[in-house]
Amino acid sequence: MYKLINSCSKSRLIPLLSESTLYKSANLVLGKYSRSHSSSESSSSTDTYREAINYDVVIVGGGPAGLSAAIRVKQLCQQKDADLSVCVVEKGAEVGAHILSGNVFEPRALDELFPHWKQEEAPVDVPVTSDNFWLLSKNHTFSLPSPFDNNGNYVISLSQLVRWLGQKAEELGVEIYPGFAASEILCNEHNEVTGIATNDMGVAKDGSRKENYQCGVALKGKFRRVTLLAEGCRGSLSEKLIKKYNLREKGQGQHQTYALGIKEVWEIDADKHQPGSVLHTVGWPLDQKSYGGSFLYHMKDRQVAVGLVVALDYQNPFLNPYEEYQRFKRHPAIRPLLEGGTVLQYGARCLNEGGFQSIPYPVFPGGAIVGCSAGFLNVPKIKGTHTAMKSGMLAAESAFSVLQEGLKMETYWDNLRSSWIWEELYTARNYRPAFKYGLYPGLALSAVEHYILKGKFPVTLNHGKPDHEATREAKLSSPIEYPKPDGAVSFDVPTSLYRSNTNHDHDQPSHLHLRDPAVPEKVNLPKYAGPEARYCPARVYEYIPDDTGDLKLQINAQNCVHCKACSIKDPTQNIEWTVPEGGGGPGYTIM
Template sequence: MHTLLSKSNSFRNPTFTSLRSSNSFHTRLWNSTPSTSISSNTNISHGSPQDLSNSTSSSGCSGIRHFSHNSSFSVFQNGFKRIFSSGHCLNSVILRNFDGERSGTLKNQIFGTQSRSVCTEPDRESIEYDVVIVGAGPAGLSAAIRLKQLCREKDVDLSVCVVEKGAEVGAHIISGNVFEPRALDELLPQWKQEESPISVPVSSDKFWFLTKNRALSFPCPFDNKGNYVISLSQLVRWMGAKAEELGVEIYPGFAASEILYDANDFVVGIGTNDMGIAKDGSKKENFQRGVELKGRITLLSEGCRGSLSEKIIKKYKLREKEQSQHQTYALGIKEVWEIDEGKHKPGFVLHTMGWPLDRKTYGGSFMYHMNDRQVSIGLVVALNYHNPFLNPYEEFQKLKHHPAIKPMLEGGTVLQYGARTLNEGGFQSIPYPVFPGGAIIGCSAGFLNVPKIKGTHTAMKSGMLAAEAAFNVLHEGLNMETYWDNLKNSWIWKELYEARNYRPAFEYGLVPGLAISAIEHYILKGKFPFTLKHGKPDHEATNVAELHQQIHYPKPDGVLSFDVPTSLHRSNTNHEHDQPAHLRLRDPKIPELVNLPEYAGPESRYCPARVYEYNPDENGQVKLQINAQNCLHCKACDIKDPKQNIEWTVPEGGGGPGYSVM
């Protein structure tokens, strides 16, 4: 593991292999007759359809089907549709008849990942569950686990499905992460007695204010006693295995692209996107229709700026219902390093503010020492910054050259790179999280505690509360609004209320923000007599270029700092190139007519993956080029574009980064 991670040699931990898809591929089936299957000795490479002309199928159907290591698939047998989940730890096989009625469950039947029976249909398949959860992150998996726990406690059988757009559980999960186990203690009280990825307790905690050449030590405002330094992507893999042990069906590699409604505008599930569509919109040979996953309850746990969650919030006016303010965001950029043994201090936690950011830009850096000589280092930049020339990626590269940071990294090797936006709106920005047919949980709703720099524990707790409400809806006939009531009576609400003024205090600048937050934290203990409001939405905070001077960043040295292509390779990012761009311009003229002349093309700088580039065309006219295959799914473009002209949508399932230790 002490080697640079690449797509072909990514991190492997035997504890978490059951939820992993090491490769996804398209397979073409020709004129199949009774039972089309792919056996363990079939050699199929990524992106290269292979003919299986000698295969047979009992249903006499032919067509094209997409698979991944953890795909769901179906076969018709004796009038029933048998729904499978590939992967070593499948716990059940659901039998449903053609109208979707649940007919029976065969428990604890194991199917290998290399042998599959399939059948295709011309129309989109529809599979019914009691609860459908979108996103296999900490909130979604906590909800799934809690639902199944309640089923066992009450001797009730409810079907629970989790759909995940990443190629494997954890592939799109990235966080600091200093983990507060409060919610996990409630969810899985025996976790300390089990083998888990939570093994490095915080040993020391420091807080520095950085100037260009100095690090000034201040009393640490964080209380991390009892917390752990972890990889969140590894934690959710472990949680995914726990969920499957309880009977949850998890389908990685399937991107939820639409909400399903009934005639009364009641949410009845989600639809996954079609596969095998070319850039021009035509159907390729490996075209496959998406699947409808219908649920009596749908829980959205897509993470920060979830695309379906945002649509639900707007459709049902959930912010207006609670008179909540707009959400405000930050972009976190992170690397995992392997450093020299003599410099490694397991459990050491460092946070900084100040340099390299200017006094008007909120943000800070972190360094966490994990196990195996691994260190997480990152920079978080609030996306309400004013200067369109600011480049968060380049600011992060500068950070690593600070005299107090550089010695800790020298001689080390970068293992992985990634980026993701995070919610910073806190208490003021929480929308009403319940909609007809479901609820929004985790970072999709925005439960991050900004002064703590923690949101995993609150996300997990929200998932647990939503699960309890959903169970009571399905089993007791109660209303889903009990989720909202229980949320307001939980420790999440108390925690976020006490921290509500920390982030908006920095609207007045770095020094006033530090002063106000210190008074609230140390003197008033979260009991400020009033609630501060957030400033402008992040995209409106961007000034025109003429008000600022261009920022000249140093060239990377290839030792501590790196160019974007080098870093991007370390993210294991992979997309099917021949597919419609999932980054859509509402008005294709705005980049050249507005963003470039007025804002100097800020999308070429706020994106940490060089997705957006301005290049001259054959006529010498500068045009915006979108390199969608580079996308890290961070959502910064959807948030920061000055005219809100960029819409982030899900690409083909399984595409995106392949995080393993983030």
């Protein structure tokens, strides 16, 4: 449980956790913090200044990468008799609230982080029992050899595993602040990152301060400081630093490419439930030029994770990923499993698919980028949790050496390239770009790469166009007719959105900014038929008639599930995704 203590115009983050954390929090309340009056840390008001709380390591994002990093720093402190302060700031209302993933979990990194995780009751307890791979046509299924080696892996809820990692981090003395969104990077006069600032809370839509106004807080490093960004796919601060320091060009050099994952967790009849059963499909409902596929993972307690992943380099602007997912569930091989069941939760999230070619140089002055913010997903495995965790651990080890031994953060890059992450992503590097030639050429090329060449093809394939550039004009594309929801296995967006537990304070400035407000009506609507209304899985963007009958873009920011698809797929890159007030967004519990 966490509490915000308010003192006049000041705000202080106080975690109510263990006795040791309470002691540290009491020190903060008693004034053992520094107040900053530099211009870079002043709030939006000229008469108010942020409180600055100092930590040795500041981590943005309470996901698997960020929490693994925090845990590893504290483990090293125990092993080497050191005392470093570590905090994690998380924009979700609680740890795990914004976590969504498939997830067939490979425990390799968890084995390294907690060798006795089974005895410590980690929520990893449904081993994979079967593994099938189907090619779908509209009415039939064709069984293919499974390219996935899921022996020793587990079907899990990642949001539940992250909650467990949060508890382990707290036990080690990590201070976690959920409900506070990191909105700004703080730098010194040498252009070095010194920490982050959370956004102000209690600001009305018109920019005025409401009665519950709270000034944001600066979370800063000390003399030798380390800031780790673990925001997940398309992290807003991470993207800014990647551009600011040209990290993409300094790394592997290619642009990142993405997919949108849409997922539900169902409770099904007991006689249909097979704990540990794993199914992946390719083909229908997507056309042969659009990359993607589905998954069905049988969890425990009669629960099944059902999802569709659609690569965002699709060409037809009329394609609607949400409706494609609804169509998928109607397939004659899928529908019988779901009929009579109940949807427990719905959500959506983008994922990195660029792999090896798209890894940026992850070190910036003052810190590093870890996890899916950098993009370590193994596409042919459809797994990124283990690599995200490992990257966090490697960054933590480098951060510890910076703070205790005076070494440089660049050791993270060196250690990353000599780790099993690098080897794994290198051998998988040609799988995703092979599908730019279409479904069947992609299957053939990836089969040769996987089964014959074992990832040792002498050439590294390039990705195609960036996702937003792949979108064709509407006049070159055909509209797609989608069936109406039946209320049994397919549903409309408002029904699904309700199941995501998404909530934002309606009276706050929109966190979705149009760089040019005229672009939607002047470019996107006439040229691309208004794709915002289709690629968003939460109906954030709608074209509605104004008083004159002309269509205008309306942004329903309160619907946002934080998937980030809009910032990726918008053809003109006119949408900037920024963090809303902390604590807003989805409220996942079993995703």
